[in-house]
Structure formats: C-alpha cells, structure tokens
Amino acid sequence: MTDNHILLAHGSGGRLTRELIxxxxxxxxxxGPLAGLPDAAELPPLAGxxxxxxxxxxxxxxxxxxxxxxxxxxxxxxxxxxxxxxxxKWLSLGLILEEGLALGILRKVLDSIRAAASEAGVxxxxxxxxxxxxxxxxxxxxxxAGVGEKMPEFDLGPQRVQPxxxxxxxxxxxxxxxxxxAARKGIDIAHGPSSDTASVHRLVSTVRTCAPQxxxxxxxxxGGSAAVLNEIVEGRPVxxxxxxxxxxxxxxxRAVLEMLGLEVLHMxxxxxxxxxxxADAAESVLAAWSELPEGAGAAVIGEMxxxxxxxxxxxxxxxxxxxxxxxxxxxxxxx
Numbered sequence: 001m002t003d004n005h006i007l008l009a010h011g012s013g014g015r016l017t018r019e020l021i022x023x024x025x026x027x028x029x030x031x032g033p034l035a036g037l038p039d040a041a042e043l044p045p046l047a048g049x050x051x052x053x054x055x056x057x058x059x060x061x062x063x064x065x066x067x068x069x070x071x072x073x074x075x076x077x078x079x080x081x082x083x084x085x086x087x088x089k090w091l092s093l094g095l096i097l098e099e100g101l102a103l104g105i106l107r108k109v110l111d112s113i114r115a116a117a118s119e120a121g122v123x124x125x126x127x128x129x130x131x132x133x134x135x136x137x138x139x140x141x142x143x144x145a146g147v148g149e150k151m152p153e154f155d156l157g158p159q160r161v162q163p164x165x166x167x168x169x170x171x172x173x174x175x176x177x178x179x180x181x182a183a184r185k186g187i188d189i190a191h192g193p194s195s196d197t198a199s200v201h202r203l204v205s206t207v208r209t210c211a212p213q214x215x216x217x218x219x220x221x222x223g224g225s226a227a228v229l230n231e232i233v234e235g236r237p238v239x240x241x242x243x244x245x246x247x248x249x250x251x252x253x254r255a256v257l258e259m260l261g262l263e264v265l266h267m268x269x270x271x272x273x274x275x276x277x278x279a280d281a282a283e284s285v286l287a288a289w290s291e292l293p294e295g296a297g298a299a300v301i302g303e304m305x306x307x308x309x310x311x312x313x314x315x316x317x318x319x320x321x322x323x324x325x326x327x328x329x330x331x332x333x334x335x
Contacts, residue, residue, distance in 0.1 A: 006101040011131025021129060024106065028114045029093070033125040041125035043090060046149045051086035053077060054145035060138050060333045062105060064183040066175075066195030067270075069142055070112030072335050075197050075270055076221065077146040078120045082204040083217040083273060085154030088120055093127035094143035099134040109140065120199040122146070153211035158232045160215035166282040167240060167302040168275045169248055170203050170295055171196065173225055174267030178253040180334045181267075187259070193252040198271030198294055206288045206295075213281035220274050221335055223326050226265040228274050229311045230325045239307025242323065243314045248297040265313075266326045268334050276304065 009016045026034065033041040055076045062069045074091065081088040093113065097106065117124055178193035200219060207214065218228045229240045242265075249257075249264050257264055271294065277285055282300050289295030311323040 004103050006097045006099055006103065006106065006131060008099050008131055008133060010097065011129070017129070024103075024110055025127065025129070028110055029124040029127075032123045034127070038126075041090070043125065043147070046089070048152060049150040051081055051084050051148040051150050052145070053080040053084070054143065055080065057142045057144070057335055058138065058333055059180065059335050061180075061183055062109070062139055064195055065179045065192065067197040068109055068112050069140060070109035071116050071197045072270060073142040073144045074113055074116035074120060074122070075199050076335060077144040078122060079200045079219040079271070081146050081148035082199070082201045083219050084148070084150075085156050085204070085211070085217070086148030086150050087205070088122045088146055088148045088201055090125045090147045091117060091122050092143075092145040093124050095127070095129045096137055096141040096143075097129065097131045098137045098139050099131060101139050106140065109142075116199065120201055151208060151211070153208055154214065155212075156214070156216055158216055158236065161232055161236070161238060161276050161304055162215070163238055163304050163306045164279050165215060165276050165304040166279050166300050167229070167242065167304065168273075168277065168282060168285055169225065169299055169301050170200065170273040170275070170289055171271075171297040172248040172250040172253065173220065173269050173272060174257065174264040175250055175253050176270040177224065177267030177334055178256045181260075182256050187256060189252070189255055191252050193250065193256055196269050196271040200271060200273050200294070202292055203273050203289060203294060206292060207275075207285050210277065210281045210284050210288070213278040214275060214285070215278070216276040218274050220269050220272060222268055224264075224266045224268055225274055226263070226311065226323050227325055229265075229323070232276065233304075233307070233309045233311060236309055237306060238304045239309065240302055240311045241305050241314065242302035242311065244316050246299050246301045248299050248301075263323075265323055270335065279303070
C-alpha cells in the first residue's frame with residue numbers, strides 16, 4: 001500500500017480492502033482456518049463442552065506502558081475463557097478503523113495480537129474489518145470473541161464459596177488501571193506503573209490438580225478486585241475479610257494511587273486472577289503459581305467468614321473499613 005494512513009476506501013469492499021486484508025491480516029494470521037478467507041471458520045470438534053465469550057476494546061490511549069490495545073484484545077478474551085475453567089482455543093478478530101489511522105499503529109497492534117495469541121496458544125480463525133469516517137472512533141476499536149474447551153475438573157461459581165475459604169491474588173493488583181491513568185494524564189514518574197496485561201491461561205492450568213477445591217476464579221478487570229469480591233458475596237451469607245498488609249501492590253502503582261488518593265482494589269488488572277479456594281488448597285495454589293513468572297507476588301489476601309454479603313478490609317492501623325463497589329466513572333476507557 002502506498003498511503004501511510006487508513007482511507008475510507010479501505011472499507012469499501014474493493015481493491016484497497018482486499019489489499020489491506022491480504023497485506024496486513026492474512027500475512028499474519030492466514031496459516032490456519034483464515035487461509036482462503038472463508039466467510040466462516042470450520043473448526044474441529046472438541047472433546048469437552050465448548051465455552052464461548054466475547055469482548056470489545058476501546059482503550060485510550062491505544063498504547064500505554066506495558067502494552068497496547070492489541071495485547072488487551074487477546075488477553076481479555078483468553079482470560080475470560082481461562083477463569084471459566086476452559087482451555088482457550090480460537091479467537092475471532094473484528095477491527096473498526098478510523099479514517100486517518102496511521103498504518104504504522106495498525107501494524108504494531110496486529111503484531112501484538114499475533115504475538116499474544118501465539119503465547120496463549122490460540123488461533124485467530126475468522127474476522128472482519130470496517131472503516132468509519134474521521135472523528136467517529138478513537139483511531140481503532142477491536143472486538144474479539146473466543147471459544148475454549150471446558151476442563152471437567154473445574155466446577156466454579158459464587159454459590160460454591162463458603163466460610164473458611166481463602167481469597168488469593170495471583171500478583172500485584174491494579175497495575176493496568178494505574179498505567180493507563182498515568183499515560184492518559186501525563187504522569188511521568190521514575191519507575192512508574194506498567195500494565196500487567198498478560199494471559200492467565202498458565203496460572204489456571206497449573207492449578208488444575210487443585211480444581212476440586214477451587215470454588216471461584218475471575219480476572220479483576222473493570223471495577224477491579226473490589227467489584228469481583230462484592231459480586232461474589234452479594235446476597236449471600238458470607239463476608240470477604242481482607243488484610244491490607246497482604247494486598248500485593250507494585251511501588252509504581254502505589255506511587256500513582258497515593259498521589260491521586262485512589263483505591264488499589266478499584267483499579268483494573270488485565271493479567272491477574274482472583275481465586276477463592278478451600279483453606280487446605282491455598283498453599284498448594286501459591287506453590288504452583290510461584291513456579292511461573294506471571295505468579296510472582298501471589299498472595300493470600302483474605303478469607304471468607306460468615307456474614308451479610310460485604311467486603312471488609314482490616315487496615316494497617318488495625319481498624320476495619322468497608323470496601324464497596326466502585327461508584328461513578330473512576331477511570332473509563334481502560335480496556
């Protein structure tokens with residue numbers, strides 16, 4: 001292609017559309033079911049029940065410390081499948097491009113998608129590309145849908161959570177939200193936060209032997225860990241009791257949040273797992289996670305006790321405070 005930016009003609013279905021797809025899409029993803037550009041992918045049967053999810057990504061800025069919208073598009077969908085107890089298999093890729101988007105940015109995002117998908121062991125098998133007029137989107141929106149194969153050992157759900165269960169975090173929390181906030185607001189500090197965007201599929205697969213004692217898993221994206229924990233206990237006779245001293249937080253994230261007076265449990269993570277398991281399994285889960293780079297900093301952050309559906313934090317000062325659901329628009333457009 002001779003032009004260095006997306007044109008409306010790239011979405012017309014004509015020569016430029018074909019050139020864009022063959023040059024930028026097929027060159028990266030056309031070695032599987034996408035070869036030949038069928039209207040739909042024909043997939044092999046699965047041994048277990050299929051698990052299906054979809055997500056859209058509208059983050060601003062498109063690039064941030066630690067990643068870009070391409071990483072998020074893969075990790076977000078792969079992680080939703082993983083914490084549902086599934087092995088991620090296939091992804092669809094939908095691109096909405098804005099007229100004037102630099103092709104260099106699109107190429108960088110597509111390279112990130114290819115690398116992230118390869119690392120997670122998933123194939124991009126079908127997709128779609130549309131172009132909208134200048135000013136109708138923020139450069140690039142991405143939609144991914146994913147199919148995975150359910151692992152029969154996992155039986156997950158908030159109804160399985162019970163008093164005595166332990167609450168675990170797979171690593172430092174809130175890094176993605178803090179990194180996007182810092183990039184958006186021009187907060188430039190030494191050793192500042194870097195997004196934790198990553199696939200959690202290995203964090204899940206490595207605790208498969210503990211699956212009967214694992215009661216719940218979720219990746220704490222929008223709304224952060226506070227939203228996840230409140231959703232678990234809402235309307236149920238349990239309370240999540242956390243200990244502030246055990247919450248893993250990176251120094252860069254802590255610096256930004258303390259500067260702005262924000263709660264780390266309200267900040268999004270894009271490569272972490274909140275897991276609730278029987279007390280007897282907690283150390284085994286931590287030991288398995290500690291063998292993986294993405295499990296560095298994993299910790300037991302609290303436990304479930306008899307209660308009335310609240311999340312309570314035991315503070316460093318020795319008191320208790322309520323950890324509520326985030327209210328209002330704390331930090332929109334983070335994923």
